[in-house]
Amino acid sequence: MTRLPLLWAVWGAALVSAVRPRTSFLLDTPNRGLVHFSQPNVHNTTTLLLSDDGSTLYVGARNYILSLDVSDPEVITVKKETEWSPSRKDIDSCEKKQKSAEVDCPNFIRVLQPMNSTHLYACGSYAYNPRNALLDIQTLTLTSIPYAKGRCPFNPFERNTAITIDGELFTSTTEDFRGALPSISRHFSRDGGKVVLLESSNYLLDEPTFVSSAFDQKEGKLYFFFSEVLKEFNYLLDYRGARLAQVCKDDVGGQRTLQRKWTSFAKSLLLCQPPKQQPFHQLQDMFTLQPPGGDSSRETLFYGVFSSQWSRGSEASAVCRFKIEDIRKVFSGSYRTFNPDKHHWSTSGTQRNAQGQCGLWNASDVVLEEVKKSFLSRGSVQAAPLLVSTGPPAAAYSRLVATTTLSANQKEYTVLFLLTETGFLHKVVLLDGGPRVIEEVQVFREPQLVKSLLVSPSKGVVYVGLSGGVTVVPLAHCSSYQSCGQCVLAQDPFCSWDPTQGACIRLHTAGVKQDVENGNAAKECAGSSFTPHTVAMPVALNEFLTLPCAPPSDLAALSWTGGGLPLPPNLFLQRPDGSLSFVVQAATLGVYTCTAHEAGYHEVQAVYNVSEKNPPAASVPPRTPTTSTVRERTRAKSLPVDPPGNNGLEGYLLPEGWPAAPTANYGTQEDWSTEPGAVYSTRKGSVVDARVDEQVRSYYTELVGVSLLAALCASVVLLGLLHIWRRRCPAVFPKPQAGPGTETPGNSEDQEKHGILKQEGLAPEVTILA
Structure with missing residues (x-):
């Protein structure tokens, strides 16, 4: 792994970008309206939490916590709300620290986690002086509790993670005003024990940006995903990369060495790298996909969004999938040893002794000293990208969630929802032949600093937390496909065509038409023709006419025919939007047909009958x-x-x-x-x-x-x-004659020369x- 900086410095072959979305829907698209909740006092929805029964959505916003009734996916109403804002004294103190009263000093709710059946745990930045409280889920009343340090960040815009397991809170954040003291800690221990933290060493975590956390129930371990400076390659240069850290859930620290410190802390490099190409090493988001129904025989999967520090021209991003078995394996291997005097990591790994193990509370001081120095695994958790986006910077992915569903033939498919910086939510199905971007749905227009995603398979929606509220995006909108061909071509595992109803439906019943893997509409929709209504177009001769025809998808190609024959290009112009323009003459009257072609399937989209209007x-x-x-x-x-x-x-x-x-x-x-x-x-x-x-x-x-x-x-x-x-x-x-008393200057020749002709008595x- 010592050659990693060299790999970053040299670009490989051009990256293969993701297939563009098949269809695109803007915010104002008819029949694709989204449910949106907003009210004047709700801003910066930083955290979202769904109740176990899926009927209540808890929202942590700026100075407010709300409980929303989401039992009906089409309607969102407020159940309760409580204000939790700093006092004037707290804001003045925040301003004295050179912070903005409007931007930095409100109370941004950064942690919202269930503690038990009756209360939630909440923690907010509270004017750069974190506060936490217990929240009654019925009345939404707050009960303040002390010692919020290390549970949520001072800086409201700093990334952090939190997860509760059996009433215990595990967090990864910073503990100081400047954000220079990162920490992974446990709070509210069941046995009344004190907080367990990391050893106070700056080489354990080096300028981390925490992203996500997850729980491995089988191993009894927690995993934390983040990015930090990688000093094992070059201690003088700041190479940032993705990391994965682990701690044991029941770790209570050592008896003398590492008292109230993690004895099970270990970390590894997380690589999302195409073969023979530069890796995507900066982690943007990570989602944990648990097996459906808690099936213990299946693996937990992790889907992450990565960006590259070296692709500033294109700002490419990639999606990688990691298996929990690979994570367990890397922490069971050899480890590097750090020399704090020389600030140097060993290049060769030492055989694993006790590193990464649980239950070291009674281990000897010699063993724990070795654990303190050898916590970086020699191996790395690697995966090749499933999806790569090489668009402009604003099109890079920033957040994602994932879910699974069964197709009509009972095959399970994974569907990803990826949020771009431009405000589009991409829906991607992972097929055997590669990913397919089914559609993109616009969820906001203006750039947003705070965004959060939450998926609810039971409700069939994705909740998007925005600066101005919450937007609900359905997992599928099958009714937007008007024909069997379009329903099958979408290759959406949520949707299938029901011939009896003549509609694309969400529920799979017997006899439905669907082909998720190949989208073979010609086979599935044989005998199920779709012919649109013929539109009469009476026009005057010599008029410039445009016949509209919208493609059913961004991957479809359109062609026009007149009377079943191709149109001569010298008389007709097909525009980029698919419409047909021409000058109406006696020879151009007749029937025109617009046909869409996609994946070997042909379907008529529009038919026009152009006739002369009221001929004299x-x-x-x-x-x-x-x-x-x-x-x-x-x-x-x-x-x-x-x-x-x-x-x-x-x-x-x-x-x-x-x-x-x-x-x-x-x-x-x-x-x-x-x-x-x-x-x-x-x-x-x-x-x-x-x-x-x-x-x-x-x-x-x-x-x-x-x-x-x-x-x-x-x-x-x-x-x-x-x-x-x-x-x-x-x-x-x-010629004029000189009469008596008449004085003529010059001679007559001069007069004739200058054309002076004046005759008295001539009128x-x-x-x-x-």
């Missing part, structure tokens, strides 16, 4: 009338009205290029109109009459406008030509300005 009886082309057309129109006014039975309108002269007269029978002569403005007579009030009349009026308006514009242009041109001609032909105008006077 006759159409008039946008044609500007000519002069001859106007003459013909004038002549047409004086012609006699054609009898109503004559559909050809033979008595009328129509402009060249205009449509033929209507062929329908328009009724009697009284229904016909020959008023001025009509090109030919039509039925009074008809659409054709109005359109033709409007066309002719617009043509006259355009003709007048064009004529005025032409006259203006001609005037400008004539003025310009006159000016040019006048400059080139000065002889056309007579009017013309001046051309160049």
Whole structure:
């Protein structure tokens, strides 16, 4: 293991990231609403505890403890609540220690554990001066008890763990204001004994971050999971890694050496490492999955979320599974010996003597001295990742819970629920061929500092503690799958398709369709077709139309056909969201079908019938009338009205290029109109009459406008030509004569040169300005 830093410094092959979620549901997704509890005084739900019968959820928040009625998964109501906040004096004292009154000094409930059938144990940060109390579960009244030191942290945002076994409280936290004295301790001993702590040595625990704890009933041991600085590789460099520590439940310390200290304390390296690649060594969370029904013949499993100190660009995270047998084995092997004078760990292991054993209360001082120096196992608990996420930093996993369920064929599957920093809860089923991310459900939008997860298989929900309350996420939402194909393709062990009900159901009954391992919908759903209702789309010609089609999952591909044939790409555009866009023309009218393709299964998602909206009886082309057309129109006014039975309108002269007269029978002569403005007579009030009349009026308006514009242009041109001609032909105008009394400066040649032409007696006077 001395080569571990080198492994961390060198990246191996690219990590295989987890399969992306098949479906994604946002907070405002219809038919996927989540149950959420909140009220103005509930903030920072740091701890969650479910009663044994599953009907009451105890919530430890900022300055408050609540009991919520969760007997109905669809509704959350408050049973009792009690305020437990610091006094003004306590907050002032906290502020004097350079802490924020609003952020740091409230009482954050960090421990909430059952003590017996009538009381809970509660411990809070209480303005950076921890307090603890017993809580009556019926009245929610608090009874303060002394000596909270070492039971919960001073810092409300520091990680800690706590677990109660047979009325005894086991905690892992820090014991001082600065958080520099880590401790694993036992309180409330049944025999009235004093607190059992770790030996006061800084090399037993080195800057740990506690994550989780668990109880091994068979061995009578408690396991604590945390991350700390690993000094066995390089004492000068701070390499942080995941650790696992153990103590015996009934350890009372030694008689002379290690009095009231753990004689059974031992720790080991916890490795989540892909083959020949860098390990994920920083532990984020750990969940203990006990055998269903307390089956002693089966192993307890531990599922952990790990991150990497060296992947700052991608912030990858991984999920590893550890077996309790591997943990027992590593603590039964050889141990390293620490030399406190040289601050050095031996590279070779010493044979296990008494390290990690229980019942050393009467061991000799020689044996216990060896235990004090040799508590780090030479081996490590290793596992390969089940799931790896290499997304952006905010997509890394931070918390997880796990549960098991039986499929329709009675095979047991493990389902994980992983919370990301972006607020999505990923649902992952562990299959024989690897993990599958069934779906992701958004549980919050804004980043949250305090988050906690609690799973209740009996209630079929996951409780998520947020800064503003509690959100309930169901383990499965089978009704969101509308067809047999989608129900089977989900590969959700909680859901199966019932042909008799025509629905995807949670309970497995005889004859249901399900294939968790392969999701073979083509086989399971043969003969169970799903055809959506055809949607009529009446539109006008030349209109830009978009036909929506949402994919049933993020893994499905969509294709469009028109009349059963592929669509030419030069006329149709399929957008990234699956919709189809095109310009409506006579050639593009018809039936369009959107089909989803996933894992070899094809299913129609939408059908549209595009038709022309209210086509006109006759159409008039946008044609500007000519002069001859106007003459013909004038002549047409004086012609006699054609009898109503004559559909050809033979008595009328129509402009060249205009449509033929209507062929329908328009009724009697009284229904016909020959008023001025009509090109030919039509039925009074008809659409054709109005359109033709409007066309002719617009043509006259355009003709007048064009004529005025032409006259203006001609005037400008004539003025310009006159000016040019006048400059080139000065002889056309007579030269001025000098009359008596008239004084002309300069000679006549200068006057002609400068174009000064002025003749008295000639009217009017013309001046051309160049």
